[in-house]
Amino acid sequence: MNMSLGKLTISEISAQSAALSAAVEQLQLQGDWVERYLKAEQFDEVIFIGSGSSYYQALTMASTYRNWLGRSATALPSSELYLFRGQNTAANRNYLVVGVSRSGESTEVILALESVRNLPQYTICGITCYEQSTMARLAECLVSPLGKEESTVMTKSFSSMTFMMQAAIASAAEHSGLQAELDAVVEADADVVKRADVFIQSLVQKEQLHKYIYLGMGAYFGIAQEACLKIKEMSYVWTESYGTLEFRHGPKSVVEPGTLVCVLLSEQARAYELKVAQEMQEYGAYVLVVTAEAGEDTAFADGVFEVGGKQLSDEARTVLYLPALQYLGYYTALGKGVDPDSPRNLTQVVKI
Incomplete structure (x- = not known):
């Protein structure tokens, strides 16, 4: 790199x-x-x-x-x-x-x-x-x-x-409980950023990947879309994003060895989303799970990044998922010799 x-x-x-x-x-x-x-x-x-x-x-x-x-x-x-x-x-x-x-x-x-x-x-x-x-x-x-x-x-x-x-x-x-959840997010974020840096840099150095799929539901659907855009903007790789269960309805045909399937795991639909992740692994995908907490149910995954805060709502944990996804775009770009500071064809402000 x-x-x-x-x-x-x-x-x-x-x-x-x-x-x-x-x-x-x-x-x-x-x-x-x-x-x-x-x-x-x-x-x-x-x-x-x-x-x-x-x-x-x-x-x-x-x-x-x-x-x-x-x-x-x-x-x-x-x-x-x-x-x-x-x-x-x-x-x-x-x-x-x-x-x-x-x-x-x-x-x-x-x-x-x-x-x-x-x-x-x-x-x-x-x-x-x-x-x-x-x-x-x-x-x-x-x-x-x-x-x-x-x-x-x-x-x-x-x-x-x-x-x-x-x-x-x-x-x-x-709602005091919601405000307390967001206070916990602020307290946790610095540590999550540091750990995400180390975790993703190691993953990118070890794995040879050529397709990137991001899956998320609920509040994480927009985050999956953003993760897809981040790696596309920074490193120009082939990538898509879908609702987790929607990916099974046709799009999964693109999965093959060398495909990263990154599942942004919610607690609300955890069991269903992990079934999708396991299915994609059976097709040859490298499965990365971003989750509040690893468990026996995530042991099958090729990589698991824990953000903590399992007691928080899925919505409150949203921003804790972002550092790993941003670093994935960044380190993938470096691995390809591409400068993420100067993405091709892009400007900071888009005007018509």
């Missing part, structure tokens, strides 16, 4: 624990945002919108919102709300639209928010890492202060923004 490559990327992956802590402190200063938007009862549905990685974290935000608040929410690519609003929303409903954008400058997010901000049934707000961005001037935004990045590929910004929105949702729920 050429360790001189990707210095920005690895420094930002390694710094996400501090970014989570800063997000918690910032949210305390923006409690009025939670009151105005997430606690408000006039909204029939919340729509989280984003593009690329921001859409994938929107999926997890929406899943968390539904489960923790028991209210309707969905996630859409920004372009779907902007160009196909009638196909994605219903008349005579009141919507809160939450724009999700690291830079706050993504053209599609801005266009989508501008397209609905003057419509009577829509209210807009957002979450970003840049308080002076176009989106932050357009709509009131939560700001992850240490989520700012120099690298093109999102890592700590994704973790900190996802976590900050979950913390906002927990605050809106007024």
Whole structure:
């Protein structure tokens, strides 16, 4: 591996624990945002919108919102709300639209928010890492202060923004147990980041892999999508992501020796997801399980990375799964002699 490559990327992956802590402190200063938007009862549905990685974290935000608040929410690519609003929303409903954008400058997010901000049934707000961005001037935004990045590929910004929105949702729920879970995540994150670095670097050095499949359900489906994008952006490898059980319905035909199948294991559907993992191993896949805790039921797997926190909800553990997945993209890129700081064809902000 050429360790001189990707210095920005690895420094930002390694710094996400501090970014989570800063997000918690910032949210305390923006409690009025939670009151105005997430606690408000006039909204029939919340729509989280984003593009690329921001859409994938929107999926997890929406899943968390539904489960923790028991209210309707969905996630859409920004372009779907902007160009196909009638196909994605219903008349005579009141919507809160939450724009999700690291830079706050993504053209599609801005266009989508501008397209609905003057419509009577829509209210807009957002979450970003840049308080002076176009989106932050357009709509009131939560700001992850240490989520700012120099690298093109999102890592700590994704973790900190996802976590900050979950913390906002927990605050809106007024559930002390949820807030305690997120405190435990902040406390655990630094150790998880360090262990993930060592674990993934060793895996990449030992294994010869040429296909990468990421599987997740519930709050982890968006994370599986993001993991797929991370390794694709950084190292240009062939990769896909699916809902864990959905992968059995046709897509599993691509599995062969040299295929990594990474299962983001939930506790809610653990037994079912592990059956899928075992089946993929029988087809020749190298099976990596990312889980709260290993057990006899995961002993078959070729690799198991434990994040801890089995007592936590699947939603709360979400950001603890991210370091291993980000490092997998990073070290795979180094192994191929590719610089993850300068991904081909990509820019930090996508504009039309």
